[in-house]
Amino acid sequence: MAAKSEQTRQHLADIALRMFREVGFEKTTMRAIATEAGVSVGNAYYYFASKDDLVQELYIQVQAEHAAKAQQALEGLTDLGSRLKATLHAGLDVMAPYHRFGADFAATAIRPTSPVNPFAGESTAAREASLGIFRAAVEGASPPAPKKLRADLPELLWLGYMGIALFWVYDTSEGQRRTRKLVDGAVPLIARGLSLAKIPGVNMVLDDVLSLSRSIRN
Amino acid sequence: MAAKSEQTRQHLADIALRMFREVGFEKTTMRAIATEAGVSVGNAYYYFASKDDLVQELYIQVQAEHAAKAQQALEGLTDLGSRLKATLHAGLDVMAPYHRFGADFAATAIRPTSPVNPFAGESTAAREASLGIFRAAVEGASPPAPKKLRADLPELLWLGYMGIALFWVYDTSEGQRRTRKLVDGAVPLIARGLSLAKIPGVNMVLDDVLSLSRSIRN
C-alpha cells in the first residue's frame, strides 16, 4: 500500500522539521535525521532528493499554515489596512518558531536553482501560493483599492512582505518585536499612501512606475 | 620579509577569483585552488579562514572598483538623475564578469554571520563602503536633493541598489540587458518622485515614513 511509504516520508519530514526548529539547519545532519527516524541515510534520500528538499517541505507547510491563519483572521475585516495587517501578522506568527532557522532558509531560498525560490522562474509554486494570500487580502477589501493599482497591488504587497521577512531574519529583538512594530507602523502609511494616488502629479509618476514594472517583466 | 607572505596570499586570491569567474563558486574547490596555486590545502587555509573569506576578498575588490569607476563617471555630472544613473551603471559594469557567480554570492552574503553581509550588524565594512558611493552621488548634486530627504537618501538609494543587484542575479537576458533597462527607467522616476516631496499631502506621509524608519532602527 502507498500508505506505508507515505508514512515513512511524513515521519522523516516531521523529525527533520522538529530538528530544524530545535537545533538549526546546519547542525541538523542527514545522518541524525535518518537515525532519529530509524532508517538509513540512503532511505532518507529515497524520499528527499536533498537536504534542501526538506526545506521545501517546511516551506510548503509554513505556507499552508499562513494561508489558513490569514483566511481566518480576515473574517469580518473590511478595510484594506486591517486586512493587510492581519495577513502580515499571521505570517509572522507562523514563522516565529523557525526564527533561528531563518538565515539558512533565506540562503537556500535565494538560489535560482532552489525549488523554494520565490523570484526564479515565472510562476514557481512558492510564489503563486504566497501571492494568493495577498490577493485574498486585497480583493476582499472595502472600500476597494484604487482601480489603477488593483491588479498590481497584491504583487507589490507580496514584495513588501519579502522585505519584511528579510528584516525579520535579522531582527534579534526578543520575539522579533521590532518586526511587529515595523508592520504596525508601515501598514497605515501604505493605506494613506494609496490615497495619494489620486493627486494628479503623483498619479502620473505612478503610471510610469507601473508601466516600467510591466515592461521590465518581459 | 612580509612581501613573500603577501605575495602568496595575493596569488591565492587571484587564482580563486579567476576560478570563481570561470567555473563558478561551487565548482571551484579549495583543493583545486590550492593545487592551481602550487600550495597545499592547509596553506590556503592559513591565509583564508574559509571559502567565504575568499568571497569577501572578491567583494572588497569589486567594491573598490565600483568606487573608483563611479567617482570617475561622476565627473562633470551635476543633476542627481545623471549622477545616480552613472553610479548604478558603474556598479553593473564591475559586477558583470561575475554574473554566473551572483547567486552563490547572494547566498553567502545573506547569512548574518557572513563578513560580506550588508545588513547584519550596525556598520559592517561592506555596508559603509557601499553606502559611501551613494553618499558621494547625492552630496555632489545640484540642484540638491530636498532638505528633508538629504540625510536618508543615500541609504534609501543604497537599499534600492541592493534590490537592483538582486534583480541582476536573476536576470538571464544577455548581458543583463533587462537590468540596464530597469536602471534607465527607474532613475528618472526617482528624480521625478523626489520633486513630489513638496506636495503637502505627500510631504506628511513622507514625514511619517522617515520617522518610522528612524524609530525602527533602535
Next chain:
DNA sequence: ACTCAATTCTGAACACGTTCAAAAGGAGAC
C-alpha cells in the same frame, strides 16, 4: 505456494570544506 517485477531500504564509498599536529623555513642573538 511460487514467480517476478517494482518498491523500499541499506551501508559503504566519494568529494567536499575544514582542522590540526607536526615539519620546514627564516631571521636575529650569541
Next chain:
DNA sequence: GTCTCCTTTTGAACGTGTTCAGAATTGAGT
C-alpha cells in the same frame, strides 16, 4: 655555526551532503 623563536607549509584526518550497487520487502498474477 648553532640555538631559538616565529612564520609558513604540509598532508592526513574528520564530519558533512550525496550517490549507488545491491539487498530486502512487497504485492499482483498464476
